[in-house]
Amino acid sequence: MSNRSEIEKLLTQFTPLEMDFKRIYEQTGAPVSENDFMKLLKKYGRMPHTLKEEFQTVIVSNSSDIPADFPRDGQFSDSQWFLEHEDISVRKHPRYSPASYHTHGFIEITYVLKGTCHQDFRYPGGQSEALKLPEGSLCILPPKLEHRVMLFDDSIMINLLIRTSVMKNTLAELVAGGHALFDFFLYTLYENTRPNYLLFHTKGDTSIRDLILDMINESCMEKQYSQKALLLMLGLFFTYLQREHSEGVQFSRTTSAGITYIPQILSYIQQNYAETSVEDIARHFSFSTSYLGRIFRENTKTTVMDVIQQVRIEKACELLASTRISVQNIAEMVGYSDVTYFIRMFKKHIGITPLKYRKNI
Structure with a gap:
């Protein structure tokens, strides 16, 4: 196969396995039963692995065991x-x-x-x-x-x-x-x-x-x-x-209503990580802080504050790697007024201090 039109043409053709499935469907008016499926897998050896393999010579298996491809x-x-x-x-x-x-x-x-x-x-x-x-x-x-x-x-x-x-x-x-x-x-x-x-x-x-x-x-x-x-x-x-x-x-329709807001909240944090807080985010989306927290608890294993911290540290890593700006100034740029607290948060997430990170880079 060398071009897309050839692949599409091949995809439309019925493979030997598909023809067996279709034959049973037309005869019975129902999909292949579990027993017939197992018999076909014994005939073919296993489910074909690639499109190319689907059209290759049939592999005959003499094994009486349940085929490995059948889900138990x-x-x-x-x-x-x-x-x-x-x-x-x-x-x-x-x-x-x-x-x-x-x-x-x-x-x-x-x-x-x-x-x-x-x-x-x-x-x-x-x-x-x-x-x-x-x-x-x-x-x-x-x-x-x-x-x-x-x-x-x-x-x-x-x-x-x-x-x-x-x-x-x-x-x-x-x-x-x-x-x-x-x-x-x-x-x-x-x-x-x-x-x-x-x-x-x-x-x-x-x-x-x-x-x-x-x-x-x-x-x-x-x-x-x-x-x-x-x-x-x-x-x-x-x-x-x-x-x-x-x-x-x-x-999914079964997903809680709050989950549809999560991409918007993540995007907002990405754009406003240095100045925002949990209260700011709740106010921006017209939520209470308790409802905002419940959205994250129900649909993720993290919190809004953890995401803010994570984004801030990621941005700090970028600045440490690409500039010679001081650690104190970087802390302020990503949203930390206390450089000592910034260093503690950085080490918690990255495992080393900002200066050590810059030296390693």
Whole structure:
């Protein structure tokens, strides 16, 4: 594969596994049952790993064991969907596949490349939600969110699977850069005790569409440093979302009403960190301080004051690294009138004093 039009053409074709799924659906009027799914996985050996592999010769397995790819108790593990060397996997969602609820420990991003699909969610406490996703819809699913996909026509959905450790340890450094919306991604994906999706309606955004097709191509080429290339593409992907679609993000209906304010609050802190306080923020958004605190307690594992301190220290680090301004003046610039208190807060967050930090840089 070498260009996007060839990839799109290949994506529209039915793979051998999809044809088996479709045949059963047309015969029974229902998705593949658990027993039939297990039989098919024994026939094929396992779920195809890449688009390229989907069209390769069928792997025949003589094992009588339950296939490794079948989720026990609806819970997928990383090892069932990632090769050992992989942190990012790009796949086409098999059409007519079983519509069973499941969870997993990794992050999943679903993108409707063509047509329409249905995605359902179940939340702790018995609540549920059903979405009809038109072309261009992009949904970010955090770990442990119970969900299912229903795709029983010629529509095409692409799945980007990302190990949680990548988002925590690498992607934040590569892409976040203090951006309020990406900070919110981190809170929602990892700190929220009630997992909820994030939905973007990218519609005719060709930048997102083309980049996803390029990621499919990269995953199929199997060249050296392919995972590194995919990680950089993923960073660009999140940058496009931040830059072009920050205003259109949609949250789960089960999310508390206050969570929709968090990106705005984070953005306000980024712009006013040196002069603002919890009271100022509450007044700006016409909240009581107790309501503002409750929003953060319900939806994150941090406080408004902790975020203010974090942003101030991050800005101080930038000034220490890029200027020769004195520590006392930097303290004042980022919002600390007491330099001793600033040094104490800096050491608490960074582990060393400002002067030691500058010397190391």
